[in-house]
Amino acid sequence: MKPIPTVVMIFAVTLAFAEEGDTAAFSAPTAYLKQLDSNVQAIVRADGADTLSAQENAQVRTLINGAFDFEELSRLSLGDHWNERTAQERDEFVRIYQGIIERRNFDIFVQYYREGEINYVDEAIDEGGRARVEAQVPMKRETKQIVYALHQPAGQDWRIYDLSIDGASTVTGNRRTYGRYIARHSFDKLMERLRAQLSALQQTDE
Numbered sequence: 001m002k003p004i005p006t007v008v009m010i011f012a013v014t015l016a017f018a019e020e021g022d023t024a025a026f027s028a029p030t031a032y033l034k035q036l037d038s039n040v041q042a043i044v045r046a047d048g049a050d051t052l053s054a055q056e057n058a059q060v061r062t063l064i065n066g067a068f069d070f071e072e073l074s075r076l077s078l079g080d081h082w083n084e085r086t087a088q089e090r091d092e093f094v095r096i097y098q099g100i101i102e103r104r105n106f107d108i109f110v111q112y113y114r115e116g117e118i119n120y121v122d123e124a125i126d127e128g129g130r131a132r133v134e135a136q137v138p139m140k141r142e143t144k145q146i147v148y149a150l151h152q153p154a155g156q157d158w159r160i161y162d163l164s165i166d167g168a169s170t171v172t173g174n175r176r177t178y179g180r181y182i183a184r185h186s187f188d189k190l191m192e193r194l195r196a197q198l199s200a201l202q203q204t205d206e
Contacts (some may be wrong), residue, residue: 029131069159077174103201
Protein backbone atom coordinates (compact mmCIF):
# COMPACT_ATOMS: atom_id res chain seq x y z
CA MET A 1 0.00 0.00 0.00
CA LYS A 2 1.35 3.43 -0.91
CA PRO A 3 1.92 5.84 1.97
CA ILE A 4 -0.94 8.17 2.73
CA PRO A 5 -0.25 11.56 1.12
CA THR A 6 0.97 14.22 3.50
CA VAL A 7 -1.70 16.62 4.54
CA VAL A 8 -0.85 19.86 6.21
CA MET A 9 -3.55 20.69 8.64
CA ILE A 10 -3.83 24.26 9.50
CA PHE A 11 -6.04 25.03 12.35
CA ALA A 12 -9.00 25.75 14.16
CA VAL A 13 -11.42 26.98 16.56
CA THR A 14 -15.08 27.77 16.44
CA LEU A 15 -15.38 31.52 16.22
CA ALA A 16 -17.58 34.47 15.52
CA PHE A 17 -20.81 32.81 16.49
CA ALA A 18 -23.90 34.89 15.98
CA GLU A 19 -25.91 36.23 18.83
CA GLU A 20 -28.07 33.67 20.54
CA GLY A 21 -30.92 32.62 18.28
CA ASP A 22 -29.27 33.87 15.08
CA THR A 23 -27.58 30.80 13.57
CA ALA A 24 -27.17 32.26 10.06
CA ALA A 25 -24.78 35.14 10.83
CA PHE A 26 -21.48 33.33 10.39
CA SER A 27 -18.25 34.84 9.08
CA ALA A 28 -17.07 34.60 5.48
CA PRO A 29 -14.72 31.64 4.82
CA THR A 30 -11.55 33.74 4.51
CA ALA A 31 -12.41 35.70 7.64
CA TYR A 32 -12.99 32.40 9.42
CA LEU A 33 -9.55 31.09 8.42
CA LYS A 34 -7.83 34.34 9.39
CA GLN A 35 -9.33 34.15 12.85
CA LEU A 36 -8.23 30.55 13.12
CA ASP A 37 -4.71 31.60 12.19
CA SER A 38 -4.74 34.21 14.92
CA ASN A 39 -5.87 31.73 17.56
CA VAL A 40 -3.25 29.12 16.63
CA GLN A 41 -0.43 31.65 16.31
CA ALA A 42 -1.23 33.02 19.76
CA ILE A 43 -0.23 29.60 21.11
CA VAL A 44 2.55 28.61 18.71
CA ARG A 45 4.42 31.91 18.94
CA ALA A 46 3.66 32.71 22.57
CA ASP A 47 7.12 32.15 24.10
CA GLY A 48 9.32 31.67 21.06
CA ALA A 49 10.33 28.16 22.11
CA ASP A 50 11.13 25.52 19.49
CA THR A 51 8.75 23.02 21.07
CA LEU A 52 5.29 23.24 22.57
CA SER A 53 4.56 22.34 26.17
CA ALA A 54 2.13 19.51 26.85
CA GLN A 55 -0.60 22.05 27.60
CA GLU A 56 0.08 24.03 24.41
CA ASN A 57 0.18 20.81 22.43
CA ALA A 58 -3.25 19.84 23.74
CA GLN A 59 -4.66 23.29 23.02
CA VAL A 60 -3.48 23.24 19.42
CA ARG A 61 -4.83 19.73 18.86
CA THR A 62 -8.21 20.87 20.16
CA LEU A 63 -8.18 23.79 17.74
CA ILE A 64 -7.38 21.48 14.83
CA ASN A 65 -10.26 19.19 15.67
CA GLY A 66 -12.64 22.13 15.64
CA ALA A 67 -11.69 23.29 12.14
CA PHE A 68 -12.22 20.07 10.20
CA ASP A 69 -15.28 18.10 9.22
CA PHE A 70 -13.63 14.71 9.53
CA GLU A 71 -16.78 12.81 8.61
CA GLU A 72 -17.09 14.62 5.28
CA LEU A 73 -13.37 14.25 4.68
CA SER A 74 -13.69 10.52 5.37
CA ARG A 75 -16.76 10.13 3.14
CA LEU A 76 -15.06 11.79 0.20
CA SER A 77 -11.80 9.91 0.77
CA LEU A 78 -13.58 6.53 0.59
CA GLY A 79 -15.63 7.57 -2.44
CA ASP A 80 -18.13 4.91 -3.57
CA HIS A 81 -16.88 2.55 -0.87
CA TRP A 82 -18.41 4.79 1.82
CA ASN A 83 -21.95 3.81 0.79
CA GLU A 84 -21.05 0.12 1.10
CA ARG A 85 -20.04 0.44 4.73
CA THR A 86 -22.20 -0.05 7.82
CA ALA A 87 -22.69 2.78 10.31
CA GLN A 88 -20.26 1.06 12.69
CA GLU A 89 -17.63 0.69 9.96
CA ARG A 90 -18.00 4.34 9.01
CA ASP A 91 -17.62 5.49 12.61
CA GLU A 92 -14.45 3.47 13.07
CA PHE A 93 -12.98 4.69 9.78
CA VAL A 94 -13.62 8.32 10.72
CA ARG A 95 -12.04 7.86 14.14
CA ILE A 96 -8.90 6.16 12.81
CA TYR A 97 -8.54 8.42 9.79
CA GLN A 98 -8.82 11.49 11.99
CA GLY A 99 -6.19 10.16 14.38
CA ILE A 100 -3.75 9.50 11.55
CA ILE A 101 -4.22 12.93 9.96
CA GLU A 102 -3.80 14.75 13.27
CA ARG A 103 -0.57 13.03 14.18
CA ARG A 104 1.03 12.93 10.72
CA ASN A 105 0.70 16.64 10.22
CA PHE A 106 0.97 18.25 13.64
CA ASP A 107 4.66 19.19 13.44
CA ILE A 108 4.35 20.29 9.81
CA PHE A 109 1.59 22.83 10.30
CA VAL A 110 3.26 24.20 13.45
CA GLN A 111 6.34 24.84 11.30
CA TYR A 112 4.17 26.70 8.77
CA TYR A 113 2.95 29.03 11.50
CA ARG A 114 6.40 29.63 12.92
CA GLU A 115 8.23 30.24 9.61
CA GLY A 116 5.57 31.84 7.44
CA GLU A 117 2.63 34.19 7.40
CA ILE A 118 -0.41 32.87 5.55
CA ASN A 119 -1.58 35.24 2.83
CA TYR A 120 -5.07 34.70 1.40
CA VAL A 121 -5.30 35.51 -2.29
CA ASP A 122 -8.69 34.31 -3.50
CA GLU A 123 -12.11 33.16 -2.31
CA ALA A 124 -15.03 31.65 -4.22
CA ILE A 125 -18.35 30.18 -3.08
CA ASP A 126 -20.34 28.01 -5.49
CA GLU A 127 -24.10 27.75 -5.88
CA GLY A 128 -24.19 24.84 -3.44
CA GLY A 129 -22.60 26.96 -0.72
CA ARG A 130 -19.20 25.26 -0.80
CA ALA A 131 -16.18 27.52 -0.62
CA ARG A 132 -12.67 27.45 -2.07
CA VAL A 133 -10.04 29.66 -0.47
CA GLU A 134 -6.54 29.98 -1.92
CA ALA A 135 -3.56 31.01 0.18
CA GLN A 136 0.22 31.28 0.04
CA VAL A 137 2.71 30.63 2.84
CA PRO A 138 6.19 32.14 2.34
CA MET A 139 8.67 29.82 4.02
CA LYS A 140 12.41 30.24 4.49
CA ARG A 141 13.24 28.27 1.33
CA GLU A 142 10.01 28.26 -0.69
CA THR A 143 6.42 29.46 -0.88
CA LYS A 144 3.71 26.89 -0.31
CA GLN A 145 0.39 27.06 -2.18
CA ILE A 146 -2.64 26.02 -0.12
CA VAL A 147 -6.24 25.55 -1.22
CA TYR A 148 -8.93 25.02 1.41
CA ALA A 149 -12.27 23.43 0.58
CA LEU A 150 -14.91 24.40 3.13
CA HIS A 151 -18.61 23.98 3.73
CA GLN A 152 -21.11 24.80 6.46
CA PRO A 153 -22.77 21.80 8.10
CA ALA A 154 -26.28 22.57 9.28
CA GLY A 155 -26.23 25.23 11.99
CA GLN A 156 -22.42 25.44 12.10
CA ASP A 157 -19.71 27.79 10.94
CA TRP A 158 -17.30 26.86 8.16
CA ARG A 159 -15.46 23.52 8.34
CA ILE A 160 -12.56 22.30 6.20
CA TYR A 161 -13.33 19.06 4.33
CA ASP A 162 -10.32 19.00 2.00
CA LEU A 163 -6.90 20.61 1.90
CA SER A 164 -4.52 20.81 -1.05
CA ILE A 165 -0.84 21.65 -0.69
CA ASP A 166 1.05 22.52 -3.88
CA GLY A 167 -1.69 20.83 -5.90
CA ALA A 168 -1.86 17.63 -3.83
CA SER A 169 -5.42 17.13 -2.55
CA THR A 170 -5.95 15.11 0.60
CA VAL A 171 -9.26 13.72 -0.65
CA THR A 172 -8.13 12.93 -4.18
CA GLY A 173 -4.87 11.30 -3.14
CA ASN A 174 -6.37 9.14 -0.42
CA ARG A 175 -9.43 8.17 -2.46
CA ARG A 176 -7.13 6.87 -5.18
CA THR A 177 -4.88 5.04 -2.71
CA TYR A 178 -7.71 3.53 -0.67
CA GLY A 179 -9.73 2.57 -3.72
CA ARG A 180 -6.85 0.65 -5.25
CA TYR A 181 -6.05 -1.09 -1.99
CA ILE A 182 -9.65 -2.17 -1.43
CA ALA A 183 -9.86 -3.46 -5.01
CA ARG A 184 -6.71 -5.55 -4.58
CA HIS A 185 -7.40 -6.70 -1.04
CA SER A 186 -10.53 -5.68 0.89
CA PHE A 187 -11.93 -2.97 3.11
CA ASP A 188 -11.15 -5.11 6.15
CA LYS A 189 -7.50 -5.34 5.10
CA LEU A 190 -7.40 -1.58 4.63
CA MET A 191 -8.70 -1.08 8.15
CA GLU A 192 -6.07 -3.46 9.53
CA ARG A 193 -3.40 -1.39 7.83
CA LEU A 194 -4.82 1.91 9.09
CA ARG A 195 -5.18 0.61 12.65
CA ALA A 196 -1.53 -0.40 12.60
CA GLN A 197 -0.51 3.03 11.29
CA LEU A 198 -2.45 4.81 13.99
CA SER A 199 -1.04 2.55 16.70
CA ALA A 200 2.52 3.31 15.55
CA LEU A 201 1.82 7.05 15.55
CA GLN A 202 0.24 6.91 19.00
CA GLN A 203 3.37 5.33 20.40
CA THR A 204 5.32 8.44 19.44
CA ASP A 205 2.96 10.48 21.63
CA GLU A 206 3.99 8.58 24.74
